[in-house]
Amino acid sequence: MKIMRKYAIVAVLVAGVAGLSVRANADTLLSLPAGYFNKPAVIAGAKLFARHCSACHSVQSLRFNRLASLGMTKAEIQKDVMLESGANYLQGMQPAMTLAQAKGWFGMPPPDLSHMVRNLGAGFIYNYLQSFYWDPSRPSGWNNHLFPKVAMPNVLQPWSGIVTKQGKVIEPGRVTPAAFHKKVADIVAFLRYASDPSVFTRYKLGGYVLGALIAFSLIAYWLKKEYWKDVHSDSAKHKK
Numbered sequence: 001m002k003i004m005r006k007y008a009i010v011a012v013l014v015a016g017v018a019g020l021s022v023r024a025n026a027d028t029l030l031s032l033p034a035g036y037f038n039k040p041a042v043i044a045g046a047k048l049f050a051r052h053c054s055a056c057h058s059v060q061s062l063r064f065n066r067l068a069s070l071g072m073t074k075a076e077i078q079k080d081v082m083l084e085s086g087a088n089y090l091q092g093m094q095p096a097m098t099l100a101q102a103k104g105w106f107g108m109p110p111p112d113l114s115h116m117v118r119n120l121g122a123g124f125i126y127n128y129l130q131s132f133y134w135d136p137s138r139p140s141g142w143n144n145h146l147f148p149k150v151a152m153p154n155v156l157q158p159w160s161g162i163v164t165k166q167g168k169v170i171e172p173g174r175v176t177p178a179a180f181h182k183k184v185a186d187i188v189a190f191l192r193y194a195s196d197p198s199v200f201t202r203y204k205l206g207g208y209v210l211g212a213l214i215a216f217s218l219i220a221y222w223l224k225k226e227y228w229k230d231v232h233s234d235s236a237k238h239k240k
């Protein structure tokens with residue numbers, strides 16, 4: 001499957017270069033906007049994920065209470081991420097449906113997304129979510145340029161609209177392409193955070209560690225100067 005995906009990416013790139021775009025939204029693969037990964041984006045992404053993805057996908061390795069370290073209050077997490085579903089604040093994110101139900105409906109259980117960014121890369125997921133096209137031959141009515149015959153439907157249809165394989169717009173999205181890119185980037189930011197929840201603590205700690213190293217280097221330098229001061233003046237006396 002991985003190899004197939006690689007071919008699909010190359011095919012999309014080649015088609016883009018040749019000006020024969022098959023992508024729904026752009027001629028070539030899209031790059032994630034620089035600086036897309038920050039706390040407000042992760043929080044926005046967590047809320048979008050809860051509404052659009054968590055019906056099917058779990059994020060087992062991320063406990064809801066962990067989001068408090070981003071600056072969210074417990075009430076906000078319960079209202080906007082747990083969606084007052086009765087889920088446990090101290091447990092990982094579970095999907096609304098059971099695995100058996102999901103398998104019955106999609107023929108394929110939706111994978112847990114805890115480590116998906118490490119597995120597939122943030123850039124791939126960003127493009128995958130924007131590469132769905134209308135294909136009536138598929139059971140869900142949807143296919144994907146980057147994941148041919150995918151079992152997942154285009155859950156972001158209200159934003160992406162409905163586009164054919166050749167890029168013909170059947171129904172425009174309800175938001176501008178720029179707003180669509182931003183929402184998807186926020187979801188990807190959330191998934192990147194889920195795969196590495198200590199990241200912001202590490203960024204902060206990195207600053208302190210560098211600060212401490214610089215402070216100790218200065219102290220060591222002053223000490224060295226202090227010790228060698230006497231040695232220098234002694235040897236100067238000796239020479240005389």
Ligand code: HEC
Pocket residue numbers: 049052053054055056057106108109110111113116120125128129147149150151152153155156187
């Ligand atoms: C209606 C159920 C459903 C919803 C809602 C849903 N997915 Fe999926 N998703 C699936 C299924 C089923 C698969 C497995 C596809 C396959 O293997 O063919 C999948 C697969 C994936 C994959 C793996 C793709 C790959 O290349 O292996 C990612 C990433 C993903 N979904 C992200 C999301 C995100 C982000 C959202 C929310 C915007 C979302 N999904 C919403 C059902 C869903």
